[in-house]
Amino acid sequence: MLGIAKNSRRSARVAERRHSRPRRSAVSIAKMLGDEVLFFRTLATRRSKLGAVSPSSRALARLMVEHARPDPEGFTLELGPGTGVFTQALLNYGIPAERIVAVEHNTGFCRLLARRFPTLSIVQGDAFDLDTTLAAFPGIRFSAALSGLPLLSFPKQLRLKCVEGVLDRMLPGKGLTQFSYGLHGPLEAMPGRLAVAKSKWVLMNLPPARVWTYRRP
16 A cells, blocks of 8 residues: 555656646746747737847847947947847947947837846937937937837838937947848938948848948048
């Protein structure tokens, strides 16, 4: 009888472990994916608010920072940081988090960024209305600006307003870096008004993307 009781308890424990595995696995996967889960949830509900169809790769983030060439002693503006892939690349480059001003519209992403980068200056607001959004940073001129905004989803005049609004806040000679999946960038060069440069394709990204840099001539 004692042996039967031990076997029964052992079988019960095995069964309990078997039944609990799927739940623990689901929790582990959710924790592991973390920002990816939030990203795709946002993608499903608010597609027009995202510049990417999947979280940007580290290769694209590195190229964005390389083209932006931020100054660790200056201030860097980041528009639409999302889950913070470009933010982390800036930190890896040597930019202090307290020198980065991140403008993000989505509440969930703002909370995620605040947990991940406690000293980051996060502003929840509209990147297309920087006069209002950056009112708490009067007089600051940025050494670099990076954008993950879905500019191609907006009319051309609104794209131009956004890009020029950023360039109006840049130090002389500094520009805005913007990634895009399209064959053509969000804006073409405008003689006397807007200079444009593009990078090679980043194939280690889903889908492949390239970096566009905008400056005053």
